[in-house]
């Protein structure tokens with residue numbers, strides 16, 4: 001039995017990971033989360049009290065982090081400012097959490113000689129042309145585009161340097177776009193689903209040609225558990241499930257499943273610096289650690305996600321009006 005300290009466990013992917021771990025292993029979980037606008041305690045409701053503890057706090061609080069890291073076996077670091085659009089309007093919190101927060105955690109993990117797993121994103125590699133036959137691999141050079149992705153790239157490089165200079169017992173994973181329950185309504189898929197529920201037309205940035213490589217949050221969780229159990233210290237693993245789709249196709253699929261006409265969406269102002277395409281080659285994770293995704297039917301996954309948002313309006317409703325008001329100000 002291991003004790004896991006999960007940072008950002010009240011956010012989208014962190015909360016899915018906590019549910020996954022408590023359902024599929026005998027591990028103990030402590031969540032450290034600041035409960036920013038993106039954190040929601042409702043996402044952690046009903047978990048077994050004897051195996052789960054919640055701590056409200058900031059990953060940049062060195063005294064708190066030191067105490068929690070000392071008491072754990074493995075730190076799984078999800079906490080971040082995660083939304084590209086927000087980073088374009090107010091980058092500062094991205095530096096505070098993604099850079100200083102990560103630095104604070106790895107200093108504590110180094111001091112207490114604890115296993116550390118750093119969660120990162122494929123966005124650190126920049127973007128690909130639509131017709132590029134290559135996908136991102138662990139060897140692709142870093143080339144981030146936005147304040148968000150550059151701070152994630154910075155945090156990855158800190159972890160790599162701490163491994164090399166101080167022998168930090170760390171691994172890194174860079175995953176593609178996740179979907180599933182508990183995702184904030186600012187993000188693409190939940191925004192469109194909840195817009196349609198509210199009678200608002202979905203909003204597509206630019207022409208909608210941009211491609212994202214979708215993976216179900218549970219497949220991300222199983223990959224992270226495999227890396228914690230079997231990953232080699234100092235190594236990076238790319239996580240992806242061969243789920244490339246352009247945004248227009250995703251919106252049309254959501255509209256179809258929600259009984260709307262396939263062209264019932266609006267084109268809005270594009271995101272500045274908008275990355276064109278992400279695509280992950282996860283051969284290393286599959287061949288070295290034997291991981292395989294289980295949720296490869298995107299159509300069925302989207303249907304289940306729509307059902308979750310229909311059934312859990314209490315969870316997302318408090319965030320919806322403010323989120324749409326912010327987008328409206330930006331012409332999006």
Ligand code: NAD
Nearest residue numbers: 008010011012013034035036038039058059080082177178
């Ligand atoms: P999210 O925005 O939904 O959740 C982030 C969580 O971190 C929230 O609960 C928030 O309260 C918490 N947090 C923020 N600042 C904090 C701080 N200073 N101290 C403690 N807690 C803090 O994000 P997400 O989409 O779940 O992403 C989680 C991680 O996965 C991030 O590191 C992100 O870069 C990475 N990632 C996300 C995706 C994706 O598709 N969403 C894909 C690959 C990697």
Ligand code: DAU
Nearest residue numbers: 082083084121122123176177186187188203204205210247
């Ligand atoms: O690739 C992994 C990354 O995926 C993570 O690192 C980020 O944390 C996560 O937010 C996500 O980043 P994206 O910028 O790709 O996700 P987002 O949901 O914001 O947008 C997905 C695509 O949809 C992108 O091309 C922008 C577009 N979009 C987004 C919104 C909110 C729209 O066309 N309309 C919208 O209303």
